[in-house]
Amino acid sequence: MKLLVLYYSVHGHTGELARHIARGIEEVDGAEAWLRTVPRLTPATAAAEAAVPDSGAPYATLDDLRQCDGLALGSPTRFGNMAAPLKGFLDSTSELWLSGVLAGKPACVFTSTGTLHGGQESTLLSMMLPLLHHGMLMLGLPYTEAALSRTRTGGTPYGVSHWAGLDNQQPISDDEKQLCRALGARLARIAQQLKNAR
Template identity: 65%
Template structure:
């Protein structure tokens, strides 16, 4: 009697790529974005793709080949559509996300029509000059287009101890940093929460396993 043979799958394991997109002018949001990306990379089976967006100027807006002077490259809509999870970061502008990040999202209509982002996890983070300068409303403003895309919004649960110990940034709506008028560096609580947010979105993407 012939013994049945077991076929070995040649499929490579699913490695979710989490796109971390931010805009930063003075460095506060950039520092937070790097820690968010470290949080993503700390999740076994996930990898972060760190990207920024250009300032809104006629010079840059009309150049698809424009590159930043330093730091990560500019995000593309192709990268946005191909990601398995998304983390958005912006400084606060009158309690709202900054125009460059909104400009990038406003160009994603084709992805909305195709449902490319539906069912994928997402989170948000921000940096503000004043302690009560709209951290939570800025986080909420970034969530709105993601909800329209059908993404699964992940906040920070109170099981993260830094949410109750922080005396600076940190909200259940997303990671945040209080930069102050002097541009203070992110403290350990703020960095821990940024790291936790990245890890949480990555973990959700791993658990979904590319089913979105």
């Protein structure tokens, strides 16, 4: 069972959240996490990077989405919205929407931002919209996760969030790490249940 963890990260915090979510996925027997990213865009909105990144996760393809059993989608907050590179990739998925290949697959979202009230929840909601159009089944974090009530740094019932600080020096807290792993494991368990039910 393959779970796609697709993210865009500039300062590394969203990428780190993605890696913790991937760890949670792989705590579930038979689940494999695929880490993928998208290239940066220039102000002219053309791809500014090589076809293959120098390091880190490979760039996502439509086949990654087509073949996955579930999706965790992450972006830094940009004025209360997902970042343009991730939105651009999602805008290229019309053929998947037309075929309905993502319908019925589980999905979750995660984000990081520089300010404490910088639009984490609206960013999470903005990422949910295209996934709902694809017919994906949205998963959040239930309050049965004790870290959700305890955290002072990030975490919402809509998905994992992280407050990075204006200087991007705020480390990901233990509570945030725990919530990432919980969300990844929840995604993998639900994907497994849905696959077994087919």
